[in-house]
Amino acid sequence: MTLRITVPKGHEVLALTPDDGPALQDLLQRCDDYSRLTFGIPTGAADAQSQFLEGLQHVPEERKHLVGCRVEGRLVAAADLLEGYPDARTAALGMLVIDPEWRGRGLGTGILLGLGTELAGRGVKRLRVDCHVAENTRAVGLLKRLGFTESSREEITVAAGQTRTRVLWTADLPLRPREEASLAARSDYSRAGSPVPRPVPPLDRLLELPGVNAVVEPYYFDSPLFDDYERDVERRTGETDWDLAGLASAVGDGARVLEAGCGTGRALVHLAATTKASRLVGVDTSRPALARARARAAAAGTDQVEFVEGDFLAYRPATAFDAVLLADCTLNGFTDESAAVGLLTHARSLLAPGGRIAVSVFDDGAPATMSHLDGRTVVDSFADRDGCHHIVIWSMRFDADTALLHRTAAVPRSASAPGEPVTCVISDMYDRIWTPSTLSGLFTAAGLSVTGREPATLDSGAAGGAPTVTLVLTPV
DSSP: OOBOOOOGGGOOEEEOOGGGHHHHHHHHHHTHHHHHHHHSSOOOTTHHHHHHHOSOTTSOGGGEEEEEEEETTEEEEEEEEEETOSSTTEEEEEEEEEOGGGTTTTHHHHHHHHHHHHHHHTTOOEEEEEEEETTOHHHHHHHHHTTOEEEEEEEEEOGGGOEEEEEEEEEESSOOOOTHHHHHOOOTTOOTTOOOOOOOTTGGGGGTOTTEEEEEOSOGGGOHHHHHHHHHHHHHHOOOOTTHHHHHTTOOTTOEEEEESOTTSHHHHHHHHHSOOSEEEEEESOHHHHHHHHHHHHHHTOOSEEEEESOGGGOOOSSOEEEEEEOTTGGGGOOSHHHHHHHHHHHHHTEEEEEEEEEEEEOTTHHHHTGGGTTOEEEEEEEOTTSOEEEEEEEEEEETTTTEEEEEEEEEOOOSSTTSOEEEEEEEEEEEOOOHHHHHHHHHHTTEEEEEEEEEEOOSSTTTTOEEEEEEEEEO
């Protein structure tokens, strides 16, 4: 079975033959954690060979499929499938292994969606994932996001007397992300119900230091003090415009434009002056940011832009839009794959026929250039709106494997009187540095495909010099 499915960077998933045995064995050994988790033993020397020999005897050979995906000649994923088992309208997936270097980059999502589409075209109505252990939390999350539900579970004994919870999952074909994912999706900057994380070291010590009264602001962009900092940085350094050309490419004459997480209105006010958009609407949860956005629009003399305070995921406009924008790495605040798919799915639902989505993110290769951020502490100064001067301390951790950036900002305030505790205002944020490769499978899951790209380079900030890109997406 040859699959023409979309996976990161456009690679194909193709049938494997016995000639691929050495490559499959190498992949299984790199995925040794799969064997240990599922069977309680390490990968065996003949595991690849057994994949070509196993299978139920009463299932015809033409319905036994072993497929894989190669990147630059190296096998990075494999899956085995029985079509027509346990009944003619069902297919059973027994194995799906992903090279550790490719996990979390949308490859598993793309393969499952592609299999579902191919099987649905052959008249298969259901896909069952067999012998899947509940302890494999990463895969369980993926299955749930794609609409699989448990059909049965049992306790089994594997090697050396170890026990596992064997779970069978079933979903109707073609696979579709669960609709409730868009309602559950939220940014890690969200205020509602989000726990206050422990600050990045060494700023975590501020919570316990004697003589310090630590005040935690749960939402950076709503804090008046950090709003003053952002305002002063903008005044001193100007604003980056790396994504403006790419965003404009998605805005046609007379277009109705919607921006999710519009912040201080940088993109929309620029587009009001440089494009022939007929209407521009920005949605954001931050009242201070929107106040600055309205002031920016007034200063520019434009009355085309409307700013709405609220959660974009709950935004239900009366009319559709020709372009929906996720500018300036807004997507990075959605660190979980299901949350990102939910955001993209909701954006897609707001499009008029022929509409487009523009997503500005870091380009492939950026996480490697940002490795210097791990363990970095930076001190800056700024003036608040009353003219008082402060220092702000940034502490950062960056995990290049997961592309997760954890940042803490802290501003010590002057003591009200000698001997009084020093107030220190703290805010904490998580970002995921999404790139086109890691987003490819998520675009597929949201029913979108990339139809344009505008590369650029970030020219300011701690990540200055990193490659960036604005992607234009259209519904499939």
